[in-house]
Amino acid sequence: MTQRATKRPETFQKPAHWTDAPPPQPQAPAKQQDPDGLSPTRYGDWVQKGIAIDF
Template identity: 65%
Template sequence: MSEKPLQRATERPASFTKPAHWSNDPVPAPAAPKDEEDPEGLSPTRYGDFTRKGIAWDF
């Protein structure tokens, strides 16, 4: 049995209206990371684990 593949849409339906929040503007560049000192020691987001009361765990 040879079934034909489904036809893909190449255009939007005529009834489609673009939402107001859509635009063709390029994506903005990400903000530079803030380099803040960690008052309790090593930053878990930088080193990959938390330490609390002598116990370390990964997230």
């Protein structure tokens, strides 16, 4: 079995777009009012041509 490298080669240079900063924390999505009433994505039904379908 081949040994896995645990260090980068000494000739490795980090690309300019790499950063050592931690990733930003996710933010909660903004609450939005549904103008048509109950959201089909929340309740699992879609209405097509007057027929509610589940998929």
